[in-house]
Every structure is written in structure tokens, then in C-alpha cells.
Amino acid sequence: MxxxxxxxxxxxxxxxxxxxxxxxxxxxxxxxxxxxxxxxxxxxxxxxxxxxxxRDHPQKNMSALIKSDVAADAIEKAIATVRKLDEVEEVRSVSKDRAREEFVVHTPQFKKLLRGLSINPFPASLDIVLAKPLERKALKELSRQIKNVGIFEEVMYEGVFLAKxxxxxxxxxxxxxxxxxxxxxxxxxxxxxxxxxxxxxxxxxxxxxxxxxxxxxxxxxxxxxxxxxxxxxxxxxxxxxxxxxxxxxxxxxxxxxxxxxxxxxxxxxxxxxxxxxxxxxxxxxxxxxxxxxxxxxxxxx
Amino acid sequence: MIQLYHVSKTYEGNVKALSDINLTVNTGEFVFINGASGAGKTTLLRLLFKAEECSNGQIILDGKNIAKLKESEVPHLRRQVGVVFQDFKLIQDKSVFVNVAFTLTVLGIKSFEIKRRVWEILKKLSLYDKVDEKVNRLSGGEQQRVAIARALVNNPPMILADEPTGNVDWDLSLGIFNLFEELNKSGTTIIVATHDQHIIEQYKKKVIKLSRGRIVNE
Known part of the structure; x- marks a missing residue:
């Protein structure tokens, strides 16, 4: 008690x-x-x-950003080279204007901001669809091969920014x-x-x-x-x-x-x-x- | 029974407060410790409830050497001793009731029992009308009586009082000592340090006279 x-x-x-x-x-x-x-x-x-x-889940998409002032025939040649790679299934060319339009569709809040710019800041690019999903190591190797083609500034895929x-x-x-x-x-x-x-x-x-x-x-x-x-x-x-x-x-x-x-x-x-x-x-x-x-x-x- | 054998106390800087004290206080005895200021009265009392450690010698309380008590045993010793401090040691911003009840609360006594005992002791010390008053609003004499009430409320088998009537008038002093005497008759050991010769002469109890830290007569 x-x-x-x-x-x-x-x-x-x-x-x-x-x-x-x-x-x-x-x-x-x-x-x-x-x-x-x-x-x-x-x-x-x-x-x-x-x-x-x-996160390292396999991916099927890449994007290769084309350097500025590259001639159209050089781009065509590069598309052909990339298409020949075993891992690649499909390549789609995206022009600077198309890239801008797609950005506006995805993020309409930046529409006004872009309208104010006198130049188009988006680079032309290639959207690459792979034959089968690849893991990060294989993606890195493939991006190196694509970059060697010569006209590309950068090859992008999910996680590349943070991994860098x-x-x-x-x-x-x-x-x-x-x-x-x-x-x-x-x-x-x-x-x-x-x-x-x-x-x-x-x-x-x-x-x-x-x-x-x-x-x-x-x-x-x-x-x-x-x-x-x-x-x-x-x-x-x-x-x-x-x-x-x-x-x-x-x-x-x-x-x-x-x-x-x-x-x-x-x-x-x-x-x-x-x-x-x-x-x-x-x-x-x-x-x-x-x-x-x-x-x-x-x-x- | 309290027995002191060759007890000395030296403070820092080689200040000798007590030298070679030998004395015996039997259970149920009433003892005055007398001496001038600085004679060592307070130090002697503080040694008995282990507020100070002796530098040399042995202090035997009911067969136990209190110098060798473990830290966890000290509270048990202090619960057996009611101490009236010269500087009162009251919680200034708390009420008279809280201060007096403090000892009982520490022991885990039931609250209605605490109330009963506190009222009883406050009545004996003519303080019942001050029960809710904060201590810092009381006079010196009233504070001294609160300190006495706190020491007695637990009905301890031994009471140590250091100048318990230093701040009260003669009538109240007699009242306090009559209370001590009453407790002593019921078997409580009382040790009072005082320099008041009138009180010593009035009560005719055993006197231990200290001078410069030594017993000069017993």
C-alpha cells in the first residue's frame, strides 16, 4: 500500500x-x-x-539527344546505324518542334513560360524502343555504343541522372x-x-x-x-x-x-x-x- | 544507543571541527550539547544522521557503525531520526502543510493518515491556523516551529535538534521543550544542541559541553 x-x-x-x-x-x-x-x-x-x-527493373525505352546543327542526312545515317543494333527494335525521330509540343502536352503549366522564349530549348532526339527489356548494366553498354555513333549529345534512360x-x-x-x-x-x-x-x-x-x-x-x-x-x-x-x-x-x-x-x-x-x-x-x-x-x-x- | 569512539572531523584546509570525541547516549535519554558558537555542536549532530562523514573514529548506532553504511541504507537511518535544523531547511514557496507532510509523503503514508498526523502536530505547536500559509510568509519563530513539526510528525525514535528555540520567545521555548520532554517520557531519545543556559538549567538533563571541538565535561 x-x-x-x-x-x-x-x-x-x-x-x-x-x-x-x-x-x-x-x-x-x-x-x-x-x-x-x-x-x-x-x-x-x-x-x-x-x-x-x-531500383533496377529492366527497361525497354531510351532516348538519344541529338547535338545541335547536325545535318538531316547525318541524322538519317545515324538512325540506320542505331536500327542495325541487335538490341534495338524500333527508332522514332523526334524533331525540336515535336519535342516542344510533347513537353507542352505533358506539362501544360509550362506553356506560358515556353511562349516567352524566343528560341526552342529542346533538342531533337531519337526515341529508341528495345527488342527486349534490359537491365541497367546492359543499358549503360548500349548507350555507350549509341553515343559512339557521333551525333548524340546524351543517351537517356530511367535512373541515368541519379546513377551519374x-x-x-x-x-x-x-x-x-x-x-x-x-x-x-x-x-x-x-x-x-x-x-x-x-x-x-x-x-x-x-x-x-x-x-x-x-x-x-x-x-x-x-x-x-x-x-x-x-x-x-x-x-x-x-x-x-x-x-x-x-x-x-x-x-x-x-x-x-x-x-x-x-x-x-x-x-x-x-x-x-x-x-x-x-x-x-x-x-x-x-x-x-x-x-x-x-x-x-x-x-x- | 549511540556510541562515539575517538571521533574526529576535519574540514578542507585542515580546519578541525571535532577532535577525539568519546560519548555514549542511551536509548530514551535526553541530552543537551552545550557550547559556544563554533564549538562543534552542529557538526556533532550532523555526524549522527550521516549528513557529514567523520574523518576518524566510529559512530555506533544501535550496534551498527554508521560510517560503514551503504549509500542505499542512509535513507533508512534518516527515517529513524527527526532533525530540527538551525537554518530550518524548509521549502519556502510551499505551504506549512506540504512542508510538514513531506517526511510522511516520502515514506508513502496514506493521505488521510498524513492529514491526521500533520493536524495533530500543528495543533501541539500552535500552528494549526497557519496550515495553508506559505512558509516564506511566516515569521522566524513560526518557521522554526514548522521545522520542529516536520521533525516530530513521523514519531521517530530519536530527535536531533540544533538550536530549536533560537528564534522563539521564552514561553514558546518552554512549550517546545515540554513537548520534547513529553516525547522523551514515551521513550524517544532527544539530543539538543543549544547555547541557552536558561533552558539547560530549567530542564536539568545530561549536558555534554563542547569547546573547540573537544568534550570538556560530560
């Missing part, structure tokens, strides 16, 4: 602490929200980039994770110091608790519960913001052509990753509480 009353007292103390130090409570929770939000956003972004890069910048993406990813790790340590430092400030405010009370016979767990448990509440609340709000940001970005992407370029559907963080974000928030809360409480209680004992 005594334990039950002690538990009731612990929760009562917890509520009083939050009420009396709500500004510190909000500061700590906001710091956790920002950290988890940044980490989640970074993770969401790179997970989706990877889903595009790593793979090294850069990986570097950004590593730097990003390093930044997150530093941020994580900094946040623990900031949160533990904020908790320490609330402890200093209650120094007298904690000292008296010791002197009248309160055990260490009795003093520490409300502080740990407070840390856990801040963590869970922080993670909840951060994931809510993350989902709102994700929905907003997808909505914006859908309204522009970029979405079609990737030919893919984006996804939110998996359940496991959301659980992991909660876990990280708890790590911040519990580690910060441990650091500040242990040092403080050592002093005020």
Missing part, C-alpha cells in the same frame, strides 16, 4: 514540476522535436533517393549522417543542461528530501519519467510534422514534371524506422536526464 502512495506522490510531483517549470519543459521538448524532425527528414529524403537509384551523381549523393549522405551524429551529441548536452537548470531551481527541495530520508530512486524516478514524457512527446510532434512535410512535398512534386521523371512512387518512413526515431528520442531524454541528475545529486547529497 505504501508503494502505491509513493507512486501517486511521484506522479503528483511530476505534474507539479511540469507546471512550475513549463518553460524548461517546452524548451527541452522543442529541442527534441527539432532533432528528431531533422533526422527524420534527412532519412526520408535519402530513403526515397535510394528507392529510385537502387551517385558518388555525390553518397558523400552528401555521409556528411549528413556525421552532421546528425554531432547534432545528437550537442542536443544531449543542451537538454542535460536545461534539466540541470530545473534541478538547480529545486535544489533546496531535493536536499530536504534527502535529509528526511528519501531514497535516490524516489528522487530520480519523477525526473526520468519527465525525460521520457518529453522524448515521447517530442518524437510524436516531430513525426507529425515530418508526415505533414512529406505530404506537402509530394503534393508539390506531383504538380511539376519532376515527379514523372522518376517514374516512381515515394514512400513515408516504415513502421520500424518510426519506432527507431522514438527510440532515439528516448535515448536523448534518458541520457540527458542521467547526465544531469547523477552530477546534480552527487553535489546536493
Amino acid at each position: 505504501n508503494k502505491l502512495y509513493q507512486i501517486l506522490y511521484i506522479f503528483k510531483t511530476l505534474l507539479t514540476n511540469i507546471k512550475e517549470n513549463y518553460s524548461y519543459f517546452l524548451l527541452t521538448t522543442t529541442t527534441i522535436i527539432l532533432t528528431i524532425y531533422m533526422l527524420g527528414l534527412f532519412w526520408l529524403l535519402f530513403e526515397n533517393i535510394h528507392s529510385v537509384i537502387d 551523381y551517385m558518388a555525390l549523393i553518397r558523400t552528401i549522405e555521409y556528411v549528413g549522417f556525421l552532421f546528425i551524429a554531432i547534432l545528437f551529441i550537442a542536443v544531449i548536452f543542451v537538454v542535460s543542461n536545461t534539466i540541470k537548470l530545473t534541478l538547480y531551481k529545486r535544489k533546496n527541495e531535493i536536499e530536504i528530501m534527502y535529509l528526511v530520508g528519501a531514497s535516490r530512486p524516489f528522487i530520480k524516478i519523477p525526473l526520468y519519467i519527465e525525460g521520457c514524457i518529453q522524448s515521447i512527446l517530442g518524437a510524436l510532434v516531430a513525426i507529425g510534422f515530418l508526415f505533414a512535410s512529406y505530404a506537402l512535398i509530394i503534393m508539390r512534386l506531383k504538380s511539376i514534371f519532376l515527379f514523372d521523371l522518376f517514374h516512381t512512387s515515394f514512400s513515408f518512413l516504415s513502421f520500424h524506422k518510426i519506432v527507431f526515431l522514438f527510440f532515439l528520442a528516448l535515448v536523448i531524454g534518458i541520457t540527458s536526464t542521467t547526465l544531469s541528475v547523477n552530477r546534480f545529486l552527487q553535489i546536493s547529497r
